[in-house]
Structures are given as structure tokens and as C-alpha cells.
Amino acid sequence: MSQDSLTVTDNRTNHVYTLPIEKGTIRAMDLRQIKTNAEDFGLMAYDPAFMNTASCQSKITFIDGERGILEYRGYPIEVLAEHCSFLEVAYLLLFGDLPNETELKNWVYPDSLRLPIASLCKADPGPRSWTVAFASLAAKSQGHGAQRRLQSLLA
Numbered sequence: 001m002s003q004d005s006l007t008v009t010d011n012r013t014n015h016v017y018t019l020p021i022e023k024g025t026i027r028a029m030d031l032r033q034i035k036t037n038a039e040d041f042g043l044m045a046y047d048p049a050f051m052n053t054a055s056c057q058s059k060i061t062f063i064d065g066e067r068g069i070l071e072y073r074g075y076p077i078e079v080l081a082e083h084c085s086f087l088e089v090a091y092l093l094l095f096g097d098l099p100n101e102t103e104l105k106n107w108v109y110p111d112s113l114r115l116p117i118a119s120l121c122k123a124d125p126g127p128r129s130w131t132v133a134f135a136s137l138a139a140k141s142q143g144h145g146a147q148r149r150l151q152s153l154l155a
Helices: 028-033 077-083 086-095 100-107 119-124 127-141 147-155
Strands: 005-010 013-021 060-066 067-071
Touching: 013 028, 067 077, 086 100
Parallel strands: none
Antiparallel strands: 005 013, 060 067
């Protein structure tokens, strides 16, 4: 019996099951082997508020709601929102890391990310299109000093 496992005794059948533990979790699908008979669908996990459920494993985001932590690629979201420009965050989304000063200065904002603002607002006069339009305009007016500010905050 491995130390990285959970032994479960089903008191309905007296069968004993061994479930592997990986990174502090068991897979919900491993519970399906626990059945009262061959026709039984198998045991399922029920967590109505997702209070103890990990829906995925991610190397990109980290979320701990109880401690108020939300990170994207290791950067706290509040730091990205308060101290990075739209262009820096766009670069992060596209390339996986924030640009240094030279990368940001030399990076050409891709045409595929530019929006035909006037036609967008005519096609959809709702608040979403105006929000996107203003975000696009704001991106063009941002300076390049956010990387230095971010590095000083994380140091």
C-alpha cells in the first residue's frame, strides 16, 4: 500500500478500495469504482458550492479565494491592473511574460488587435462596444514606465 494513497472501506459491501493521491488530491472519477453491484453506476462526489473542488490544474493561473489571491503567470492581478498598461498586459497574454523596456518599445501592436472603433460602435451601440472602444483608445495613450513600477513593487 502506497503512502500516497487513500484506503476506503465501503461499509455497504465491505470492499476495500485504494485511491491514489496526487498533489494532495484524489480524482473524483476514481470514486466510480466503488459500487454496490456490477450494474451500479458507481459513487460520485457532490460539492454543491465547489468549496473543496479543483476543476483543473493550471500553470497559468493561481486562485485561492479564501486568502484573496488571484495570479496570472505569477503576477498578482491587482498589480497588473493598477501598474501595467493595456499594451503590457496584451504582451503578457500573447507571449507569456511582461515585456522589458526594450521589448515594449520595439513591440508593434498587432493589427489583429486593433478595432475599427467607429464601425464597432455603429454595429453595437451598447455599453460593451463603447468600453472596448475606450480601452483601445486608452492603450494608445499609455506610457512605457509600468514595467519599472511593477518590478519595484514585486521586489
